[in-house]
Amino acid sequence: MARELRLNAFAMNCVGHQSQGLWRHPRDQSPNYKHTSHWVELAKLLERGRFDALFLADVVGVYDVYGGSPDAALREAVQVPTNDPLLIIPSMADVTNHLAFAATVNLSHEPPLPFARRMSSLDHMTDGRIGWNIVTGYLDSGAKGAGAAKQVTHDIRYDIAEEFMAIQYGFWEGSWQDDALRCDRDAGVFTDPAKVHRVVHDGEYFHVNGVHLCEPSPQRTPVLYQAGSSSKGTAFAARHAECVFVGGNSQSKMASDVAKLRALALEAGRDRSEILVFALVTVITAATDAEAEAKFEDYKQYASTTGALTLMGGWTGIDFSKPELVAATAATSNAIEGAAAAFTSGGPGAHRDVESIGRAVALGGGGPVLVGGPQRIADQLEAWAETADLDGFNLAYAVMPETFVDVVDHLVPELQRRGLLKTDYAPGTYREKLFGRGPRLGDNHPAAASRQMWARQPD
Numbered sequence: 001m002a003r004e005l006r007l008n009a010f011a012m013n014c015v016g017h018q019s020q021g022l023w024r025h026p027r028d029q030s031p032n033y034k035h036t037s038h039w040v041e042l043a044k045l046l047e048r049g050r051f052d053a054l055f056l057a058d059v060v061g062v063y064d065v066y067g068g069s070p071d072a073a074l075r076e077a078v079q080v081p082t083n084d085p086l087l088i089i090p091s092m093a094d095v096t097n098h099l100a101f102a103a104t105v106n107l108s109h110e111p112p113l114p115f116a117r118r119m120s121s122l123d124h125m126t127d128g129r130i131g132w133n134i135v136t137g138y139l140d141s142g143a144k145g146a147g148a149a150k151q152v153t154h155d156i157r158y159d160i161a162e163e164f165m166a167i168q169y170g171f172w173e174g175s176w177q178d179d180a181l182r183c184d185r186d187a188g189v190f191t192d193p194a195k196v197h198r199v200v201h202d203g204e205y206f207h208v209n210g211v212h213l214c215e216p217s218p219q220r221t222p223v224l225y226q227a228g229s230s231s232k233g234t235a236f237a238a239r240h241a242e243c244v245f246v247g248g249n250s251q252s253k254m255a256s257d258v259a260k261l262r263a264l265a266l267e268a269g270r271d272r273s274e275i276l277v278f279a280l281v282t283v284i285t286a287a288t289d290a291e292a293e294a295k296f297e298d299y300k301q302y303a304s305t306t307g308a309l310t311l312m313g314g315w316t317g318i319d320f321s322k323p324e325l326v327a328a329t330a331a332t333s334n335a336i337e338g339a340a341a342a343f344t345s346g347g348p349g350a351h352r353d354v355e356s357i358g359r360a361v362a363l364g365g366g367g368p369v370l371v372g373g374p375q376r377i378a379d380q381l382e383a384w385a386e387t388a389d390l391d392g393f394n395l396a397y398a399v400m401p402e403t404f405v406d407v408v409d410h411l412v413p414e415l416q417r418r419g420l421l422k423t424d425y426a427p428g429t430y431r432e433k434l435f436g437r438g439p440r441l442g443d444n445h446p447a448a449a450s451r452q453m454w455a456r457q458p459d
C-alpha cells in the first residue's frame with residue numbers, strides 16, 4: 001500500500017537559498033525576504049497545500065571559502081544577506097492554524113538557557129507548532145563571528161552537542177513540573193517553588209546551574225530535526241532526532257544511509273515509527289510535462305555556477321576557485337564530512353571538473369531536481385520514498401514563491417488523489433500531527449531522563 005507522504009517547504013530567511021542565481025529571474029520574489037508579508041503569504045499558501053511544515057535553514061556566517069573572501073557570496077547573494085529565522089515565525093503562526101515551523105539553529109553559538117527560553121517562547125506562541133533542526137555548523141566564518149579563534153573540529157562539535165542536548169532536556173522537560181503553575185489569586189501563589197527545579201550540569205564543555213525561565217510549553221521539547229550524515233552525525237540523529245533530513249542524488253545510496261540510521265535508532269531503543277526521514281528535492285512542475293520542461297529550461301538560464309561553487313565551498317571547506325587543490329583540501333576539511341568526502345582523491349566527485357560541479361549544484365543545491373507534470377512527479381516521489389524508505393520530502397524552491405505555488409496548484413491535488421497526501425490536518429501540536437501520539441517526547445527518548453528531576457527534593 002502506498003505510504004502517506006509528508007511535505008515540508010525548505011526555505012531560508014535570505015535571498016538565494018539552494019538555487020544560486022535564480023534571484024535574477026524576473027518572477028522571483030525572494031529579495032522580499034525582509035518583509036513580514038512575504039512570509040505570511042507563503043505560510044498561508046503552504047497551509048492551503050497541506051504542507052506539514054516550513055523548514056527554515058540557517059547559517060550564522062558568510063560563505064568565504066571561495067576565493068578566500070566573502071566577495072562572491074555578497075555579490076551573488078549566496079545565503080547572505082540573511083535574517084534571523086526565528087523572528088518571522090510568530091507572524092506566520094498568527095495567520096495559520098496547523099502549519100508547523102522547523103527552524104535551524106546552530107547550537108555551537110548558543111548559550112544554553114537563553115536558547116531554551118527562545119524555543120519555549122516559540123512553542124508557546126505557536127501553540128506547539130515548533131521544531132528545531134539541530135546543527136553544529138560548518139563555517140569557520142561563523143565561529144569567528146561568534147568570538148572563537150576558529151571552528152572546533154568536526155567530531156568534537158557533536159560531543160559538545162551531546163552535552164548541550166542534556167542541558168536543554170533539563171530545562172525543557174525537567175525544570176518545571178506539570179503542576180508547578182498554580183496561578184492562585186487567593187493564595188498569592190503564581191508558581192509553586194517546590195515544583196521548579198534547578199538544572200545543574202558540570203560537564204566537559206558546559207557548567208550550568210539555572211532554573212528554566214518559561215513555564216511548560218505545549219510540546220516542552222520542540223520536535224527535533226537533524227541533518228548530519230557523518231558517522232558521528234548519524235549516531236547523534238539515531239539517539240535524538242525525531243525527523244531526519246537527508247540529501248543526495250542516488251536512491252540506492254540514500255536507501256543504505258537511511259537503513260543505517262534506522263538500524264542505529266533501533267539499537268538505541270527507538271522503533272521505526274519514531275523517526276521520520278525527509279529527503280531534499282526540488283520540484284519544477286506545471287499542468288503538463290511539456291510546460292514543466294519549458295519552465296526548467298527558462299530557469300536554467302539564470303542559474304549561477306560561481307554562486308553554486310561559493311555555496312559548495314562553505315559546505316565542503318574546499319576553495320573551488322583553485323581546482324588544482326580540490327582533492328588535497330577535501331582530505332583535510334573540517335566542514336560537512338560527507339560533502340567534502342565526495343571530492344577526496346577516491347571520492348565520486350574527484351574526477352569532475354569544477355565547472356560541471358557548479359552546474360550540477362546551481363539549481364537545487366545538488367539534490368534531485370524533478371521536472372514534469374503532476375503524474376510524472378508523483379510517480380518519481382513515490383519511487384524515491386519506496387526505494388529509500390522515506391516518510392516525506394523537504395521541497396526546495398527555484399523561484400520564490402512560484403515553485404511552491406506550482407506544487408500546491410498542480411502536484412498536491414495529484415498526491416491527494418493517490419492517497420499519498422492528507423486532505424486535512426490532524427488536530428494537535430506538531431508532534432501529535434506527525435506521530436499521532438501525545439504532545440511530549442516518549443519515555444524511551446533520552447529527554448525523558450530529565451523528568452526524574454521531579455522525584456528529587458525541591459531546590
Ligand SMILES: Cc1cc2nc3c(=O)[nH]c(=O)nc-3n(C[C@H](O)[C@H](O)[C@H](O)COP(=O)(O)O)c2cc1C
Pocket residue numbers: 056057058059060104106134135136137138154226227228229230231232233234245246247280335336337338
Ligand atoms: C540536507 C541538509 C541540510 C542542512 N541544513 C543546514 C542548515 O540549514 N544550517 C546548518 O548550519 N547546517 C545544515 N546542514 C548541516 C548539518 O546539519 C551538519 O551540521 C553537517 O552536515 C555536518 O555534519 P555531518 O558531517 O555529520 O554531516 C544541513 C545538512 C544537510 C545534509
